[in-house]
Amino acid sequence: MRTADIRSRFLDHFTARGHTPVPSAPLPTPDPTLLFVNAGMVPFKPYLTGEVPAPWPRATSVQKCVRTLDIEEVGRTTRHGSFFQMAGNFSFGDYFKEEAIALAWELSTTPVADGGYGLDPARIWVTVHHTDTEARALWRRTAGLPDARIVDRGDEDNFWSMGVPGPCGPSSELYYDRGPAFGPEGGPAVDEDRFMEFWNLVFMQDERGEGHGKSGYPILGELPHRNIDTGLGLERMATLLQDKPNLYEIDETRPVLDAAAELTGTRYGSDAAADVRLRVVADHVRTALMLLADGVSPTNEGRGYVLRRMLRRAVRSVRQLGYPDPALPALLPVARDLMACGYPEVAESFPRIAEQAYAEEEAFRATLQQGTTVLDTAVAKVRAEGGTALPGAQAFQLHDTYGFPIDLTLEMAAEQGVEVDRAGFTALMEDQRERARADARARKSGGTGDTSALPAVLDASGPTEWLAWEKLTTRATVRAVLGAEGPLPVATAGQLATVVLDRTPFYAESGGQAADAGHLTGASVEAEVVDVQRPLPGLVVHRVRVLAGELAPGDEVEATVDPEWRLGARQAHSGTHVLHAALRQVLGPAALQSGSYNRPGHLRLDFPWRGALTPAARSEVEEAANQALRRDLPVGVRWMPLAEARELGALALFDETYGEEVRVVEIGGPWSRELCGGTHVAHTSQIGVIALTGEASVGAGMRRLEAAVGIEGFGYLARERDLAAQLAQQLGAPRAELPERISGLLDRLKATERENARLRQDAVAARAARLAREATDTGPALVVTATTDEGAEAARALATAVRDALPAGRPGVVAVGSGTGGRAVVVTAVTETAPAAGLAADALVKRLLGGRGGGSARTAQGGGLAADHLAGVLEGLPGLVVETAEEGT
Template sequence: MQTHEIRERFTNHFVETGHTPVPSASLILDDPTLLFVNAGMVPFKPYFLGDQTPDFKNGTATSIQKCVRTLDIEEVGITTRHNTFFQMAGNFSFGQYFKEGAITHAWTLLTGAVEDGGYGLDPERLWVTVYLDDDEAASIWRDKIGVPEERIQRMGMEDNFWSMGIPGPCGPCSEIYYDRGPEYGKEGGPIADDNRYMEIWNLVFMESVRGEGDKKGNFEIVGELPQKNIDTGLGIERVACLLQGVDNVYETDLLRPVIDAAVELTGAKYDDGNQDNDVRFRVIADHARTGMMIILDGVTPSNEGRGYILRRLLRRIIRSARLLGATAPVMETFMNTIMDTMTPSFPEIADNRERILRVAVAEERAFSKTLESGTTRFDEAANAIKSSGAAVLPGEQAFELHDTYGFPIDLTVEMAREAGLDVDMDAFNAAMQEQRDRAKADNKAKKHRNLDESLYREWVDNNPTEFVGYDQLSHDGTVIGLVRDGEKVGEVSQGDEVEVILDVTPMYAEAGGQMADRGRILMGDTILNVNDVQRVGKKLWLHKATVQNGGLDLGSTVTTEVDGAWRHGARQAHSATHLIHAAIRQVLGPTAVQAGSLNKPGYLRFDFNYTDALSDAQLEEIATITNQAVDADFAVNTIETSLDKAKAMGAMALFGENYGDTVRVVEIGGPFSIELCGGTHVDHASQIGPVAVLGESSVGSGARRIEAYSGMDSFKFLSKEAALASGLAAELKAPTEELPDRIAQLTERLRAAEKEIENLHRQQLLASTADLAGQAETVGEHRLVAKQLPEGINTGDLRTIVSDLRGKMQAEDALIVLTSTVGGKVSLAVAATKPAVESGIKAGDVVKVLGEYVEGKGGGKPDLAQGSGANPEGIPAGLHAVRDWLEQR
């Protein structure tokens, strides 16, 4: 049974029993606690936390959620049951059925006949676990379902009790296991061997509230939930293993084709007894799928956050392929293969295929350069270690290669082995653990931010805000809530910073890249200045305001006024963003899709997925198409319709955004621009005014950013540019259209003059120091030039001089040490001839000796090193110390 059919049977089973089907949310949600959605219940978290009341039909839902867990990327492939990306199928009940319902639903699907829509698993091979004292669940399994007592096992809190890791909903769970047979391990059920007995489904009976605690079981139950909920999770990939008769998740129809492609590309063999190679094949398969799905949801490689995770995944693919023997690019093959296997389950892949390939292939090219620089750094470190007679690469240097150069540790270990070195893995692991601890501490701190939204649940459920601001800038409303310093209050007075909740408002709350409105809340002499508006649960508007005059009570009737100039500028910028998006797609193609935006009065920035820098001609064409749309005065229409109809119209949606059943479509010029958008817009394109594109830049691998002005800000910018061009034309006595050529000519002449001056400077410098070789003194068996040169000679020039002297003294066992001061700082350079290096002298060691006296540091190769210091007064003593050091050699 193919994976897409397993998914389909799960959904059909629960829809037929009255559950509302909920599409998978994006891997990227607006949740400060998560980089990626990591569990099937995450999109339902507001309901379990009590922040919102679910409005699903019959109070039940079902979904197959795409998930990513990346806590221990380095462990991927070592076991054969865990993936970074996985599909979690679940059914959810909010105060409806409880333990018996959840157990019955699961058993019926698992053991139901294939011809009846079930999975057809042998009930005699199913085992279950329950929480230690959950006699109710055990009784249901035994008496209602008929599972023999000996196949029901009880486990403790670590295994059979669920919570989110923070104070909130929790409860015991019951897990279903499948006995794969004696060839997979010993008898005795899940307690005895969780490899033979594979967990496939977890049923969580959410009924309690837990308190604070650091570890999974280190907390107390502080109360009961007002209603009992069900949250289950079935692993699609694990069920696929069983129904396809394969040993592990890497052998299923989704991942095995990638391994086969890797075998063909690398020439290595899979499953032939080489455990290291098997892990590499599995890493390629796992990371190719995870990377592809993350790119699908709009992430591009970068050096932080989600982009950093994606970069690590893609680079581990490339590194694994190289260690297996690949010498040519591999990413295009792997990505095409995994997209072929995943498209039946995720049809949206087909529309994004070219973009996914573009991002992944670009990262492969970039990493090839990183490998070159990292290899150079490794070679330097390895040579220095072997020259010193040591045989271990310090863990700190291995971590630097990993963290700074993006060099994977196992590649470092492999190269060290080839160089005859070991790696201090204890020190490396310690550095890695420090980094993980910092990340976990930061994540833990972020988790607690999520709890505050429960403060607003009453209003979200019972009094959501009515937004009337699309066609009104002023409206009366009633104050239904006041929050000050995180607490509900009944009144506020002059000087208070407060969140005002109204039943009706014309003010736009920040969303979709558009900044919130500014304005005032008025009642008689009372004035509140509103400087921000935010939403809670997409239903409640929080007006963040300062009481400028008077006071305000709950129940007061007020007038809310939007700053008209602010709204006008914001509408111009937001509509201009839509035009630029459409223009970008015309010029660059359909793969250049939105990755983020910011709109505020007079200014916009637009991020989009594209790997290459735009040419001046492309940027000019985008600006021209945008302003042609303004000049055409396209009508701007808004349409409320269903999500399916909007997609049929060709409306574009944002990555990571969850849309309801009814959506708002903004159409500018008919087919010119059609997007799902809840923002405010002009009525006609001409109201945007001129759009001045300022330029484009990179915001990470595979992502670009265009910035622009709109309206009067654009006019002011263009006027200044025109005045500047006129001034330059007058100064250069050239027509404005000839300015680029004239400036290019002047720049070239200036560069040539600077180069000539630099050459003259170098020649004069070398001439003035030509007799330094003749001033060399004999120290022991060595020759030494150790001088403080006149002030103003920088480190680069000192390097030139010591290198020249080294050449003149190349036949001698000579050491050259020169210093100077620039702006009160010390610059220094050291060179050693080949005979000196062979006698054991290293320029870097000399830099360290001198550095102790000038409060400096530096480094380099054995024959050439440089550094800097902060104490010029220490130079004489430092040079004397160098003489003493050399004399003792």
């Protein structure tokens, strides 16, 4: 049964029994605690917790999920996949245990001909929480299961909560006995490879309190409305119904694995290490496809970093299998064709997906090339000094500066007979992580260092009198001075400190607006304000650098905001409101701001939208925004009850919590009306100009506009004008003709590159034919050696071309070397009949280079050789072929 059929049978089963089918949510989730949807219940979380009334009493879905905690286990076990699909049925205060158990049992055991999965009831086991006698009795009565196949388990396995106070309850899991070939008898408590879990039923019936771990919290009582949350793994069910040993070999994954095996000349099942790499490729290519389809882009942080790591692990695994050329163009379309049936968007968006994925592979290949040069130089130095291990600092530099993964450093160093100081590398990595954690803690607390004293400061001094809407300067009294270790008696010149004032005109970073900059001056101190935050409700803290003198609690100071900074901030914040209104004017009300950031001269605005804006739409939005500036619309602020603001249609953003009285900022009356706590200009003409500088995807169905504002906006436009003038001068064309002239130049350049590539291919083919004709007949095989000065890829291309030009039927061995930068690589390639004669490419390159190399039986590569030794190594190939052939007879 194909995975698509498993999906449709699940949805049909529950839809026919009164459940509303709900489409899968995108993989990126707005939940700040998660990067991706990692369980089928995540989109239903507000309904299950009671935060929002459920729109249906019962629902069903097949949800896309990504989990990355077990990424290192991918390919090594039968159960770990980074992308998976979770089918689920949900009840929001409707049915409970009895019906949930009956529905699961019915679908699992109903014959295939009648719409079920047809699992043998005699091979199904279940687990229940050891206190849940009700579930045990229901399994006996509903399914007729004997007690021996109903296994009691504790909190670690069969009790569910979200890890925080709220709904919780026991669970019951269904397992299928795959037979003695997969492990010992005894049920899931003994072996979860043989007894594979395929469905989990969660009975939300209790409310938990504060605590840690799976059981370190009190049960406060029963929920007023009991819920059902279940999850059936499609990939696991496909593994069972397709009778596959693991989830990498089901119909939606195995073709990618097979394509990778064919590409690398590897036979799946012949080598355990190679099998792991092939499974990694199959899993990660599919996961990357689905992440890219949902709008995630490769970056160095957050979701983008996860995607980048997936793509690079896939590319690296293919490389480790002996294939150094771009692999994703051959693999990604296979995954697309497999997944498009259930998710048509992967086909619709494939040009964009492919562009991003292929660009990432090319960038990583460049990283590999650069890092390889650095690594080879470092290894040569170690060996010249008589050492045996690459220092941890060198490995860390490769990782930190060149993006070189440590496992790749380990592998390539081993190829050259050198170890790596892994402990030193790990220590440096931990130092870097600790600095990052400390920096994150500092940013979160406004850079206050030890914040434990702040509650006491708030209790003693009361809330800060905040004057940012009214003033740029005020007299203030210093209430506290804090350093990295806590309260300070005094902060002296050169020190960074956190200062609490009784009143302040400084705007604390919030609502997307950056904090103000300015100075604190007093009789004996001059300090620069570099950041302002609100670490506690009502308390404003200032991060300051003391420039001269001393600052101590009790000092009187003049707190002054930099007026130019505040003007730029007001322009940017009002510009954000204007751009938001213009966006909605052009695209409609669906383009609702979902996030923003503005600082002097710059703004960015995120909004939900499918697909990139067309150039015409971008121009229209920019024009509508600047028309609002030209009309000099008034900017007004009103306080009113929240209900009245909603009645007026004021937009509430960012999922913020608002009090009963709210601040409404209006621009041109109803044209722009938003709840906002920021600082603003008085009229839109004071913004100056809004110049769009970029538009890009920042997630599934989410776009980001960026713009330069005010004097920075005029500067941006002036630079664009100057650039166009320079291009027009260099090309000798009017500015209006630049696009056409540049397009023509690019077309000619591409045509020249294609012609050069064809000429290079012709040259390689001609040289290969000549070398094949001049092959040395050693008896056991035809042998060809050659060199090229164009690097490893050229050596591989020539070696395979010569191999393919040798006469069919005879064993043939080719070795091509290339020496650059004082180091050399050797590529070996053998004809189809050579491995049977004992002449495998990977074994030969290892013997040529003293163990430094690897690949497949048909094609292999090795390095670590000094360039001046290359000729001697190649001269020894004919004798090595004869020797190797004799050893095999």
